[in-house]
Amino acid sequence: MNTPPPMENLVTARGLTRRFGAFVAVRNIDVDIPRGRVFGFLGPNGSGKSTTIRMLAGLLAPSAGRITGFGGIDIATETDAWKRRLGYMSQKFSLYLDLTVEENLRFFGSVYGLRGGSLAGRIDALADRLRFHHVRRMLTEGLSTGLRQRVALAAALLHQPELLFLDEPTGGVDPAGRRMFWDLIYELAADRGMTVLVTTHYMDEAEQCDRLAFILDGAIIADGSPTTLKSHLAGRLFEVEVAHDAFTTLATLRPLSMFEDVYLAGRRLRAVLAAGAEREAIARLGLQGLAREAEPSLEDVFVSLARKRAPGAEEAA
């Protein structure tokens, strides 16, 4: 994504830690969420990304650390002011299934203090934009997952939040629906200058973010734009076509110290070369076939970083 220059931070967290009993879910995290960007937390289930986003949304009190934002509001002391500024949509699309779409939106709107004409106007506008006019009088229970997702998004946007939290927002939604959803998020973010904070474990969704933080075992192991993150592997990712017996080749190459990582991607063998041993490694790969430098995906980067942290751990994402 192209990143416009001024990078003012909307939200800043320092030394964020959350313990559940003896278990440390999030360990001493520092995060800066730049204003007007789409910021992604990428990590496997249980890595602590949901815990982090829940602390930033004020759902969970941190065990240690401080969160400030929106020009000097401290979440711990001015929770109400904080909550007014954010919208939140979780993977559950939490709506009242026994209320109609209209009733749900009217309820959430009035909880934020909206009423009368202005509330009706905003519901109309969102129903237009998110294309759910035809189901407004239907019970939410009868809606498809995709429609529920759009209505839940509308509920989170009614009060025009400065910061929108999306916790795994596309769970259970088909690829076309996901695509549409993301287009919409970008449109909204661009229109309103809204900042979006999203957690995901889909790599294609992560690619859409302006900035990304990789989370593993409760810590941020890397952050930056997708391009910056990919540059970690620049010049070190090669692939080679393996005609047959790919598994044997994999088993042979994997233990070699000249490779940081070797894995199969379809019919091709991908190898991350250990820094300093590139020439030797390219030569070794050449024995298997024609070795070409490959464009790293975020998944490659994540796996490589994860492996460096915890040697022997299998693909975490």
Added chain:
Amino acid sequence: MRRLLALTWKEFMQLKRDRLTLRMIILIPLMQTMIFGYAINYDVKHLRTVVLDESRSYDSRELVARLTASEYFDVVGRVDSLKELEAALDSAQASVGLVIDREYGANRHRGTPAAAFLVVNASDTTTASQAMSIAGGVATQLSMQTLARRAGWRERALPIDLRVRPWYNADLRTSTFIIPGLLAIILTFTLIQFTAGAIVREREMGTLEQLQVTPVTRTQLILGKLLPFILIGYVQLTVTLLLMRFLFDIPIVGSVALLYGVAFLFIAAVLGLGMLISTLVQNQRQSQQVSMMFLLPFVFLSGYVFPIDGMPPMFQFVSRLIPARYFIEVVRGIVLRGAGVDQLWVPISWLAFYTVAIISLAVFRFRKTAN
């Protein structure tokens, strides 16, 4: 305030959709009042009785006539041997067997003790003790008359004239005792489950979390849940009171306003209990099970059906921990005796104490689990 209104409105909209629950709100008091008002009757009359009359005398017939005149015994058969009498009781054709000794008539004339014995199916203790006390009374009366005649006593009354007057329930009707207490049971029965279920459902759906990211405060959240249920409680209270007054003809002697006022304390206590349960369980099924667990002591240890004075000391102590006990005490006081605050301030204070304690605990637990 506006937010609280929105939360309450939402709760009512959901209730409007939930036709079954809506019906239950009225059906439960209706059904329970009918069941407990009509079906439960400690005053067991017309016990089926078989008679083995070996005396076959004027006096033995008099004894049987006296017993049947009490309306507690209906002679359903006469038998000729103890074996037949035993068979009648064994097969439950009769629950009482009366055996009159061969010498009964002769002994009465002679002035020596005339013997008869009454066999009672005591597997049902209420029935048995009633049969025994009525039969004992009849025997005493007959004996006294005999003695009086012999002593030349001419007065119509006996030497000691102890008259028992059953106050507050002159007809000794079980329903008069049961239905005022039933108010507490109906409120407990529905409200604990409704509240616990409603909160657990929101948690399961994720809407509770959704509400927690909004500026709604915990207090508003809790009040928004409780207010609609308080109203439901009062609807049920009113339905039951109307049935009690007009169907069972039990007048409210005391102040209705006081009754409604104290009911607020009890309704709040029960709602608090429901909320407390919601913080202890994972899902709706568990919340129902735990609600049932609370319901049993409310029914059996509150003095609703079984007198607290008859319980072993340990259970008497346990009953002091049950808010329903105090509410029932207050309701009976107001409805049956016309008691006011000056007579009822002790149970009212205890009820208030438990209400505050339960609500505080529930709010504390609710805040904790929400985080």
